[in-house]
Amino acid sequence: MAATAALLLVLVATGCTDTPKPPDKRSPAPDVHIAAVGDMNPEQNTDPDSxxxxxxxxxxxxxQNNEIxxxxxxxxxxxxxxxxxxxxxxWTPLWGGTKPKLYWVSAPNHDWEPGRNEDLAKYMNGQCEGDAQKAAINRERGFIPNGQPYSKDFGNWHFAFLSSALWRYEKADAAAATDWLDKDLGAAKAAGxxxxxxxHEPYFTSDTAEHGRAGDQKPWIDLMWKYRVRLxxxxxxxxxxxxxxxxxxxxxxxxxxxxxxxSTGGIDTRPFTSKPKYIAKRFSDTRGFLRLTLHDDGSFDWNFVSTTGSSTDSGTRAAP
Structure with a gap:
């Protein structure tokens, strides 16, 4: 017994045991920098100072500066x-320079209404005469039909892209997109x-004279809550x-x-006609765009960049 104990001490001292090592921790993914805006260019507008x-x-x-x-x-x-x-x-003269990093969704009416205007998908895939440049997601995936959902990972963040036009024009496809969203978010959540x-059309919003909440999208909202979507x-x-x-x-x-x-990309703004309790910040007197910095741990920073007008908004949400 004494000899066995002595041998064990020698093995420990010389590092010759099979003691399990703790698993290596995943290195944090780099921050993700994003700009976002919708409702961009008025009809027949090419004015660079608009x-x-x-x-x-x-x-x-x-x-161009690789800042996003x-x-x-x-x-x-x-x-x-x-x-x-x-x-x-x-659109190309004013916004075409964003295409190298553009990830898009088709919206109701102005972008896509079946049988009326269906060219957005062609334009984003470089198939319109006069502009052969493809949006970033089309360079990666090829042609994406109007209304088709897709997802994309940026660092440790998973983004699902949905066309709310489905609820207006293609109810069966909206139901299929709901099933897709359930599987897509579930798999991404399981992957950490x-x-x-x-x-496009918001569920959490104040009313205006033109629009209220897009209530038919509640099945999507329920899934976002089920999987604890962050933003x-x-x-x-x-x-x-x-x-x-x-x-x-x-x-x-x-x-x-x-x-x-x-929705402050360049179209005339609309005043609010209601104020839900969940609204923390809002304004309708300024055009500009949102910048986000997304961190590996689920925290993020935001800053609204004003380009016409003076209202702004910035802050940080901590990690879960």
Whole structure:
């Protein structure tokens, strides 16, 4: 027994045991830098000093200087009922420089209405005569039909992109997109990703004279809450809003989603006609775009960059 104990001491002292090592920790993913805005260019506008022109130029500089990893196009790119020639003649001169980092969703009416204007998908894939440049997501995936959902990882963040136009025009496809979202978010959550969703018509929003909440999208909101999505990005209202972290019952909760509604790309703004309790910040007197810095641990910083007007918004949300 004494000899055995002595031998064990020798093995420990010389490091010759098979003691398990702790597992290596994953190295943090780098920060992700994003710009986002929707409702961009008025009909037949090519004025570089217009609100739209200023925003397009500012985001283009961020793309050219490699200051952002992605530009999230939140829908309604070119008013009013845009076809190939409209995107090429009006959107490209002011916003075409954002395409190398553009991830987009098709919005109702102004971007896509089946049988009326269906060219956004072609334009983003470089298939419109006069502009062969592809958006970033199209360079990666090829042609993406209007309304088709997709997802993309940026660092440790997983983004799902949804076209809210499905609820207007293709109800069966909206149901299929709901099933897709359930599987997509579930898999990303299981993989340890921080979750975000991009879509055009907001659910968490103040009313305007033109629009209220897009209530038919509640099945998507329920899934976002189920998987504890950290943030959402939308447009449509022609103003700016940010919510408290909110759940699917309109309550401010610590683990809710922060919903940004950023439709200040260049279209005339609209005043608010109601104020839900979950709205933490809003304004309708300023055009500009949102910048986000997303950290590996699920925390993020935001800053609204004013380009026409003086209102702004900035802050930080801590990690869960």
């Amino acid at each position: 609100p739209s022109g200023r925003n397009g130029a500012a985001i283009t500089r961020l793309v 990893d992605a530009f999230m196009g939140l829908g309604d790119f070119q008013y009013s009922t845009a076809h190939c020639e409209d995107y090429v003649h009006y 990703k921080n979750l975000a969703v991009v879509y 959402t990005l939308s447009g449509s209202q022609h103003n700016y809003e940010r919510t408290c972290p909110v759940n699917d019952a309109d309550k401010c909760v610590d683990d809710g989603m922060t919903a940004f509604q950023v």
